[in-house]
Amino acid sequence: MKAVVYRGVEHVAVETVPDPKLVAPTDALVRITTAAICGSNLHSYHRETPNLAGAVLGHEGVGVVEDVGRGVTRFKKGQRVFVPWRPACGQCWACLHDQHSRCTTVTAAFGSKDLPGSQAEFVRVPFADVGLDLIPDGISDDDAIFLTDIFPTGFFCAENGGVKPGDIVVVMGCGPVGLMAQMSALLHGAALVLAVDRVPFRLEMARQLGAVPLNDTQVNLKERVLAETGGRGADVALEAIGMDGSALLAAIPLVRVGGTVSMVGLPTEEAYAFPIRTAFSADLTFKIGLCPAKRLMPRLINLIRQGKAKPSQIITHRLPLSEGAHGYHMFANREPGVMKVLLRP
């Protein structure tokens, strides 16, 4: 089959790789109909990641069940399914406490050396009864693909931040996850969402979603947030960038006394210099972590089916899988007009 394979810094290639096969009785094989490139794919794109050499990439996929092992009871051939970003066993302590993203039995996410990813024609899904979810009628691939990672991630960020109706919320980052966090803050009833980025096209997309865009190379963020909040500071800041931590450091002073900073951006460093005195002086609450996509999925499905959320509006490109390398290149370079890039096998 064809798949997007990691070959090193700024080098992915669409190659022919062995077809995946059922290994355990609890496995399923899914024929991918739509995959997506995630911002977190770019971490390894920009930095040498030796443990990914030769790996099939991708952790956002939807498709159709092609085959199931004899231990799979919930799914059968032909059903449309979500393949959320990582599988889980359903039996360990973390899984039994709704923390499937911290499953201790399955520790690999899709698109790693141990678990080939979904930017491919087919993917093997371990513990399929737990890892897969049915796509209900009325949800297109274009919306469904967002439920496998970044819509739950943005929603988790807003929920973890405790966003309440009437709140004023700052969101650091207007990439795909940042836009999902902005959409989610509005769904939680935020009165005003201030969306921070430096790329004009990304700021314009935030504006179209209902946020007020702020280019932090052109405005003084702290002054602007204080002006919008009667001098208090934002109720909540949502951090959707991660990386070297500079966005987190910029967010902390923007929050009011008793406010919350909620972070889902993937850190690239082992440790940051955390402004602990600023946090202490503000009685700040800091929340961080990986989204439990499975737990949030039923509510997000309802929001999409009722027309309250339309994550597919941020799709800018639908490319054939064969153009995967081109998709990575334009997303990584934040080319004008590029936001969410889908790949169709």
Ligand SMILES: [Zn+2]
């Ligand atoms: Zn992702």
Ligand SMILES: [Zn+2]
């Ligand atoms: Zn588990």
